[in-house]
Amino acid sequence: MANLIPVAKTVGVxxxxxxxxxxxxxGDPATSREEQFKLRYHRVGVALDALTSEIEEPQVFKVKI
Structure with missing residues (x-):
């Protein structure tokens, strides 16, 4: 999980x-607790899926906005 995708790519993630x-x-403190939970749950789920995915080259996984 990274904020600065271009930097992460240059170091070989x-x-x-x-x-x-x-x-x-x-998270986003401007949203409700329920929205933050949904956002976090989704992102962590994508990260876990990324860890179990077989990849051949560096990949940026898509997340909901």
Whole structure:
């Protein structure tokens, strides 16, 4: 999971899951607790799927906005 995808690519990260922002990578304090839970649950689920996926080259996994 990374905020700065281009930087992560340059250091050789194979599996990339975009996060929200630098100060709040897995949340948005402007939203309700329920929305934050959904957002975090989705991102962590994508990250777990990324860890179990077989890849041949570096890949950025898609997340809901």
């Amino acid at each position: 194979n599996r990339l899951v975009p996060t929200i922002s630098i100060p709040y990578p897995l």
